[in-house]
Amino acid sequence: MKIIHTADVHLDAKCVRHFPPKQAKERRDELLLTFLALIKTAAEQGVEAIIIAGDLFDGVKVSATARDAVLSAFKNNSEITFYYLCGNHDALNPAELFGEIPTNVKLFGNGFTSYELNGRDGEKVVITGAEAVGTDAAALASSLILDHTKCNIVVLHGQETAGSGAGEKEVIPIKSYRNRGIDYLALGHIHAPKAEKLDARGTYAYCGCLEGRGFDECGVHGYRLLNVHNGQITEEFVPFARRTMWELSVPVTGLSDSEEIIKKAREAGAEQGIKHEDMVKLVLCGEKDVDAETDTEYIGKTLSEDWHFVKVTDRTTVYTDYTKYRLDPTLRGEYVRSIEEAVSKGELTSEEAGKMIRLGVRILSGEEQLS
Numbered sequence: 001m002k003i004i005h006t007a008d009v010h011l012d013a014k015c016v017r018h019f020p021p022k023q024a025k026e027r028r029d030e031l032l033l034t035f036l037a038l039i040k041t042a043a044e045q046g047v048e049a050i051i052i053a054g055d056l057f058d059g060v061k062v063s064a065t066a067r068d069a070v071l072s073a074f075k076n077n078s079e080i081t082f083y084y085l086c087g088n089h090d091a092l093n094p095a096e097l098f099g100e101i102p103t104n105v106k107l108f109g110n111g112f113t114s115y116e117l118n119g120r121d122g123e124k125v126v127i128t129g130a131e132a133v134g135t136d137a138a139a140l141a142s143s144l145i146l147d148h149t150k151c152n153i154v155v156l157h158g159q160e161t162a163g164s165g166a167g168e169k170e171v172i173p174i175k176s177y178r179n180r181g182i183d184y185l186a187l188g189h190i191h192a193p194k195a196e197k198l199d200a201r202g203t204y205a206y207c208g209c210l211e212g213r214g215f216d217e218c219g220v221h222g223y224r225l226l227n228v229h230n231g232q233i234t235e236e237f238v239p240f241a242r243r244t245m246w247e248l249s250v251p252v253t254g255l256s257d258s259e260e261i262i263k264k265a266r267e268a269g270a271e272q273g274i275k276h277e278d279m280v281k282l283v284l285c286g287e288k289d290v291d292a293e294t295d296t297e298y299i300g301k302t303l304s305e306d307w308h309f310v311k312v313t314d315r316t317t318v319y320t321d322y323t324k325y326r327l328d329p330t331l332r333g334e335y336v337r338s339i340e341e342a343v344s345k346g347e348l349t350s351e352e353a354g355k356m357i358r359l360g361v362r363i364l365s366g367e368e369q370l371s
């Protein structure tokens, strides 16, 4: 029997922190499309259950589009049982949100609730979960009672902790779940995938979010596929996101213009395996010579033909070679020398001086208009 573990889909998340409005809307649509694609894949592969370990929705504002699409997908895939445990972001009660709960959708409450899942191949699993929001984590852990002779999956949503969880909410004291008869602890809340041994018997795992919503969610995203055979669970992480977010650092030290930076960024992207459909935050770093021509807008626009979306962030420091201007008889030389003097007197920091020189030299060379 195959089971999918997903979580942190965050449907209807605004996505505006990292993207302009157009891309944010596109990303919102894609969160929904990928979740629906996951259900389609599950149906095609004969997956019998999908565990949603919290944060299916992002908050109180749920669009009619997302609500209706999710409800239809649940109803149209009656051969799959959905175990939907609400996380801290699922602000709305599912029964109120959907107006009905299809029979193939199982919900959890504040205390542990167990469901028996009988596979078409005769495998049996008990799926037990509790919505930890607002409950003392240590008390919740101690209230778990499982039949050790059965194959047990436990579902929780929260931040793992090495502590006892006493007096804490929305945390999961991992050690309190050891030697409790758990074969697989399906977790949600942390957005990067992770799996570790729980004890001699079981594994605990975060599946991570299904799609990155911004450049703070870089890296591979997908779901975990569980296979139950002879009462034993084996699992694997399956990459599934349609786009990967990347933060790509490009050192520009020694590069003299935008074209050279673009070339270097393309090389770095190819080295990392960035694909055409991916989204990239390009971070220019290192020391930029004050004479170097860098047009971040042009760089971003050019690379947007290589990758789906590119945001350029300039974190370079400016390097000024004052010796080049010592003998420059023009107004530009005069200007740079006056700034050098101000730096030596401590009236300007070298960073401020670099900015002034960069702008001043371009204006004096007629490249920039003083407007």
Ligand SMILES: [Mn+2]
Residues within 6 Å of the ligand: 054, 055, 087, 088, 089, 157, 188, 189, 190
């Ligand atoms: Mn969460």
